Amino acid sequence: MDKPTPLAHGQIDVLILQALVRKLVMKGVLSPDDVRAMLLEAAKNLDLVGSELTPEAAGIIVHEDLAPVFLGTGTPA
Incomplete structure (x- = not known):
């Protein structure tokens, strides 16, 4: 049995998680x-x-890359 192809190469999971976190905030x-x-x-x-x-x-990665994306304050550079 063939495995289904992930939508957007698996990135849909990330987008859903980001949206969920923003909604909870x-x-x-x-x-x-x-x-x-x-x-x-x-x-x-x-x-x-x-x-x-x-x-x-880890703190730099969170501050510069992750927090802006998950909190909806921008996208990483």
């Missing part, structure tokens, strides 16, 4: 600080250079 279920904390925790476990990121590097 708008409804007051999550605060922007809650979102940043979750993103920081996830970013610390990223393996971009062969090991987990330092807290400082």
Whole structure:
């Protein structure tokens, strides 16, 4: 049985997650600080250079790349 092709090469999941987070912030279920904390925790476990990121590097990724996209304040450069 053939596996279905992911929509937009799997990016639809990311878009749905971003929209869900924004909606939860708008409804007051999550605060922007809650979102940043979750993103920081996830970013610390990223393996971009062969090991987990330092807290400082994870913080930069959250501040510059992830938070703007998830909080709807812009897109990363």
